[in-house]
Amino acid sequence: MVSVGVLGLGLVGGSVARALRRAGVDVVGFDAVPATRVAARAAGLSVTDDVASLCRTAPDVLVLAVPLRAVRPVAAEVARHVGGPTVVTDVGSVKSAVRDAVEAAGLGERYVGAHPMAGTERSGFAASSEDLLDGAHWAVTVGPTTRADALVRVLGLLTGALGGTVHVLTDEVHDEAAALVSHVPHVLATELLGVVADAPVRDVALALAAGSFRDTTRVARTDARRTEAMVTDNAAWVAAGLRVVVRDLERLALALETNAGVAPFFDRPDPVRQVVRPDSTHRTEHRVVLDEQGEWRTTLTGLGARGAVVVRVQDDAVHVV
């Protein structure tokens, strides 16, 4: 079984480390905050006191689980100490930006991107848990230079010890999808709170707010700086999504102001209901051979973009359904 280093023991990093320990994986962590290291050791985790020591444990996989805005300096420090066959992955919510940072640090050839779709509005090691990621969907991203052996090792870890459902994607497909189902929703929730905050009827509006308002604004109740970092690191896709939203809402506002019909706005299909998810036993299993020419990158990410998930990982092939 692989050994794993986890750099950053916040909500996601802490949960990765705890889940791996539960699965019996040899895992060592580090966090820049001394109090977090104390808490992680108290929780039974093995923790080093600096990045260099973590890298010197020569883990098979090193998971960068630091905030997006810290990836660049942390990657640079890792590059000074990491060696041998260590594969580097991460948990960041924007993949193109992380790849840029990791490549700038010279870690590109040992890097495979990863992003678990799970979280809570809380943060920090205290909020982490060994079951936060149970059953989570992960995006794993590959670029033109991703090594097949590095991909196999990361896929093995995520689908094995971490029990995740993995979609292999390009950075671009991940970042567009994340903009639509995560970053733009965070922006709209933030905006809803902002509109109420500025309204003359603010106090009574909040008193009257029922569950639907609390549900729709829950994600805005996280660290605003974290949301800002996701949005700015994925600026192009978020801006494109917002332009669509602005166009549609402007049309709706105009229709309401002029007493015109608004049915087209409400008649759009509900994509959640629309997408039929066939039972996996009725879907075709594809065996994608990890060929030297690297055509597997296009094949795997093409299948991933259409919803395929990894069901089996071999040294020379990945099976998706």
Next chain:
Amino acid sequence: MVSVGVLGLGLVGGSVARALRRAGVDVVGFDAVPATRVAARAAGLSVTDDVASLCRTAPDVLVLAVPLRAVRPVAAEVARHVGGPTVVTDVGSVKSAVRDAVEAAGLGERYVGAHPMAGTERSGFAASSEDLLDGAHWAVTVGPTTRADALVRVLGLLTGALGGTVHVLTDEVHDEAAALVSHVPHVLATELLGVVADAPVRDVALALAAGSFRDTTRVARTDARRTEAMVTDNAAWVAAGLRVVVRDLERLALALETNAGVAPFFDRPDPVRQVVRPDSTHRTEHRVVLDEQGEWRTTLTGLGARGAVVVRVQDDAVHVV
């Protein structure tokens, strides 16, 4: 104790009827759908077979609990049969529009507006329950011609047998507040689903969607026609809210496209955290006498707009805190 008629036994009407029966109130219902009448009787409720028979039971309070788009014809039919001292109220989510319909039917002088801030994404009698409204906040709205005795009777029912927390407001304050914490959030949730439905990465985006997306779009998963009716009946306030949203999102999109700072968007205060709700024992109790001149209307709705709730109802006065 008062007797109550409930016209319309869907999610809210059914829940009102069940809660009143649990409280021992003499309650009779009616629904235009025969199958709903059968189900309501099977659930132990007393149900008439037409509106005329319901009105002839001469309830102290008649609750119109029909969809917004049905209020106008139903109010006209009630006007033909209602008599004596029956007070008419409702549960509609837009108060100005309901008042217009009720006044057009000639029921204005016996009408007091009401709107419980509770619901689920389900609808119909089968989804109703005797505890749906437990602890709910209610908006009760009064206009220039609202009778003091009618208000007292409705307040007594809502704060008594139904155990609600009641805010006395003008229609306008209610409708602006409801636009901000209910109708605009419904529109944004609908838009989020629409944007994903049209995206090339739709399938993988939905597969990756974590809890935050499901939470933020849950309210769009209701009856689209019901949402459309709320939005069009409250068109002016919803359009005004949407114009603010469009302005803010356009600024954010431009900032992201030009690599400008976006901190102002994320630095706005969270109104939910900002509003300090002092314990009611530390707030001033106001006794508003229901004077002949009708100044109580301005006093009560002014206090309500600042967050005051009803704590005691007497024949000649309402206490709010």
